[in-house]
Amino acid sequence: MDTDTTRRALLAAVVGSAAAGGSLAPVRGYLDRFAPFTGRAWGDATDPTDRRVESPYGAADVRYDEYGTPHVSADRERALYFAVGYVQAADRLFQMDLQRRVMTGRLSEVVGEATVDSDEFHVRMDFAGGAEANLELLEGTETGRAVEAYAEGVNAHIERESLPVEFGLLDYEPDPWSPADTMLMESQIAWSLTGSFRTLERELIASELGPEAVAELYPARLDHDAPIIRDGTGGDRLAGRPVEPRGEFADADLLRWLSSFESPRGVGSNSWVVSGEFTASGRPLVANDPHLALSAPPVWYEMDLRTDDLDVRGVTFPGVPFVVIGENDAGAWGFTNSGADVIDFYTYETDDAGERYRYRGEWRGFETDEQTIRVADGPDRTVTVRKTVHGPVIEREGREVGVAWTGHTATATSRAIRGYNRSDGIEEFLAATRRMDLPTQNVVYADREGNSLYYVTGRIPRRTIDGEQVRGTRVFDGSAGEAEWEGFEPFGVSSWEGFVPFEEKPHVVDPDYLGTANQRIADDPDHYIGEAYSSPYRGQRLYELLDRRAASDEPMDAEFMRRIQRDTYSKRAEQVVGDLVAAAEGREGLEAPVGTLRDWDCRMDRDSRGALVFSRWFDRFREEAFADAFERAGLGERYYPNDWVLATLPADIRWFGEGGREAAMVRALRAAVADLDDGATYGDHNTTAAITHPFDQSFLNYPAYATDGSAYTLNNFRAESAVGSSWRMVCPIARDAESVCILPGGNSGDYFSEHYDDQLRLWADGEYKPMGRDPGGEVDVRFDPSEGENR
Structure with a gap:
């Protein structure tokens, strides 16, 4: 060959x-x-x-x-x-x-x-x-x-x-x-954190399954009691007027193509900050574990950087020189995705030749640029890139949609991250946060003076129709200038004048303690931020553990933070396993799995039979509810609603089919146990074998170690999609305390290095290593000034 x-x-x-x-x-x-x-x-x-x-x-x-x-x-x-x-x-x-x-x-x-x-x-x-x-x-x-x-x-x-x-x-x-x-x-x-075609998917679902399906399966607000900011208002308002999908943008082929390039589903993170009032040291604590795609080598790169006026350690993305998550001499910080909606889509009226589009009553020419895609051993392709006042037009075989995304304009994010590295306390950290235009994140911070902070970062659009703020939940009429972003200049420098002001973005200064797990930010927000929040299971469990410890006589410390990161209790299982046991009790052939689930502690541990039965059952339960209807509409699994929605659907709703919810539960359990080997446990499936090199070859892949956790536990790992805790970090801010961390693999991408996978076993077992310790010893690489040194 x-x-x-x-x-x-x-x-x-x-x-x-x-x-x-x-x-x-x-x-x-x-x-x-x-x-x-x-x-x-x-x-x-x-x-x-x-x-x-x-x-x-x-x-x-x-x-x-x-x-x-x-x-x-x-x-x-x-x-x-x-x-x-x-x-x-x-x-x-x-x-x-x-x-x-x-x-x-x-x-x-x-x-x-x-x-x-x-x-x-x-x-x-x-x-x-x-x-x-x-x-x-x-x-x-x-x-x-x-x-x-x-x-x-x-x-x-x-x-x-x-x-x-x-x-x-x-x-x-x-x-x-x-x-x-x-x-x-x-x-x-x-x-990877904000690029989403969710709006287009809702339009397609409205077209194929009807507006009622959108209302039932994709609610704007999940009904739970664990938002990030728990201010006690008890509000139930989602800011901005709703604009429901009209089902007019129903191009399944274009969406199927686009969806292969959007951010992966299920990407999330945990972080929390605890004030000194609740800690053994009297100093704050910061913990963070971002959940991203796992691979060999890892997504993060750890480093420790020092000059006369800089001392910072933590992780960055390869290709970026500054520490993105970590700590310096003044404090520590971490990020989780905020779920903010920073992308919109537009349709346009165009002329017959496709050279102009109508905008606010006049015809304008598309900004065009001919680009050549070089193709090895084949003919090169010429692509005509077209742009409007809102941004690029994505088109394929005559189908098109306009896109506005905050990443298409100049951002000051690099200056913000460098500012974090050099910050000398909360005021400088806040000043850097003001500069962070993208991505939209939840940042937690604490410093050695005892100050702490939570803030939503990034530029958040305010959309208006007829002078009224609306949500970004449908495809807008670009020719009418509908819901466009004031002060946004694609591929230029934006004034951001029409965006949510920095002071009005959700934030809390000096919280007693605060936890983020990609759940809804606030019950009663001043502005529409977004609605694509994660199921609340991790957020519920995080606050449950923090509340319980705060109410006790025992102070929080770094070891308690590590136990939270390793926690495997599944609030998803707690929500439905009792109903499952009740539905399947006494059913012929299900005695063993019912007994296993009845005795199970809802922990997704590697040595648990119950965790394996439950995880396989829920996958089948999801299929029982949605597979037939979605397949008839030409829609795959990626369009299924989230598991909180499934778990809270009424028992007699149409999606469960004949016999309702209980019958669907039983059918799913029979299907699940038919595929399980005798004696198998969760760890037989939940292993680091899912974390592969891009080539996925045995000599480059990581070893297979059984581990704990699931998509819906604080100890986060999803073997089916190789997503999970991509970096764990616990920072006690006391001066004499040692911060700890771990990567799911190793810091080196060189297969022949001893550091290719030397942290993987520690990560799988929930262990940690010191962060930023001065190694001492001889210099490994010395950089000498060259002649004509550039200062």
Whole structure:
């Protein structure tokens, strides 16, 4: 077989779709035609790293600790970030390059025909244009200069060192890294957290299943009592006038294509902050574990950075020089996704030639740009990128929709993250938060002076029709200027004047304690923020544990925080398992599973039979309720409502079919137990085998360790989708206390490194390692000032 053709088939399968935070779709069955331990691949992977490197920005030292975390110190900031670029490239260059190719629509020039669809979407969305706008906003700033130094460090590694093994296997080389590429990584992160076609899906469901189905299965507000901000108002208002889907945008083919490029379902996180009033030390505590797609190597990269006026440690995304989640000498912070609605869709009246669109009573020409998608071993494709006053127009085979997304304008997010790294207390942290335009997140913070904070970050649109604020829950009439965002300038610099003011975004200063788990932010918000919040199970459990401890005589401490992160109790199971047992009691052939569930403690533990029975049953229960109706409408599983909705549907509602809810429960239990092996436990299925390298080959994949947790427990892991706690961090803010953390894998992306998977067993077992400890010892890589040093 033609080796070059096979190589392209491999890469096409690797990058056919992208997941949150930079992980890539698995590939199976291709690498058996390669000899990975011979020839160029072996040489690329095993050549030693140079110990001394010239730097145009001055001296810097790198020491690696026992877990492969680089501790980088320098006299000046740009010397620091040059070294950071070098060490990130050493550990994660292939990951960085592949993500860059996805976002710029440049896969097919290496892969061939298989990735033209992906390239077309990313070219039409023009993520690269948004990144260029970001870079222009940074020009002349210290943040911009730091990003430039970082890019030079990456390129120094590319020029001096051998490439990672993946480049040898795939036989291509990376282009030089640019500051715009770092901005592109920020866009990729933001899209993975906020890019959603939910509005289009609701329109399609309204068309295929009727408006009643939308009202029943996709309520604007989930009826629970655990919002993030518990202010005791008892309100039941969702801000903004509802604008229900009209079922007019019902293009299933276009939506099916678009949906393969949106942020993955179920991405979430936990975080909480506790004031010193409730802690043993009298100082605050901060905990965070973001739930993102899990892969080898991990989505996060840990580092510890120091200059004379900077001391920060934590994790960043490969390709980004600054610590995104972590702590400095003043305080600690963490993020969870806020669920804010920062994307809208528009239809337009166009002329017969498709060259103009009507906007507010006049015809305007589309802004157009001809882009060429290079295709290896095939004809290149020319794509006409079209834009309106709102943003890009996504089109495919004559079907189109306009898109407005806050990531398509210049944002100050890089300056905000650098500000977090350098902040010296709550006032400076707040000032940095004001600058964070995207993504929309829940940030928690506490400092060593005892201050604490919760704030929703990011720019949140205010939409109006006839002067009244509305929700962003349907496709709008772009020709009429319906619900457009005042002060938004796509691919330019926005004034943001029509967006929710910073002071009016949900926030709490100095809460006693506050927990976020992607649930509804507030019962009675001043503005429409969004409605695509997660099921409340994790949020309920988090507040249950915090409330219980606060009401006791026992103070909270770091060990208690770690126990919360490891908690496996399922509020989803608590909600329905009693009804299931009652429905199945006495049914012939179900005696054993009913007994197992009756005695089960609702904990999703690896050695539990009950956890396995319940998880398989709920999957079947979901199918019993929705599979037939949705399949008849041509809709797949991705359109099913969330599990809270299913668990709270009335017993006699049409979705349960003959016999109602109880009969559907019993049918699902029979189907589930028929597939279970005798003696099997939850850990037989819930293993780290789900966390794979993009190539999904045994020599590159992580070991399979049984672990605990589920999608709906605080200890979060979903073997079926390889999503879960991508970083666990607990920071006691007391000066003499040690922060701890863990990655689901290792800090190095080099398969031959001892740090490729050295944290995986610890992660699977709910253990931790110290964060940011000075390793001491000899310098591993020294950066020497070069002649003509650039200050």
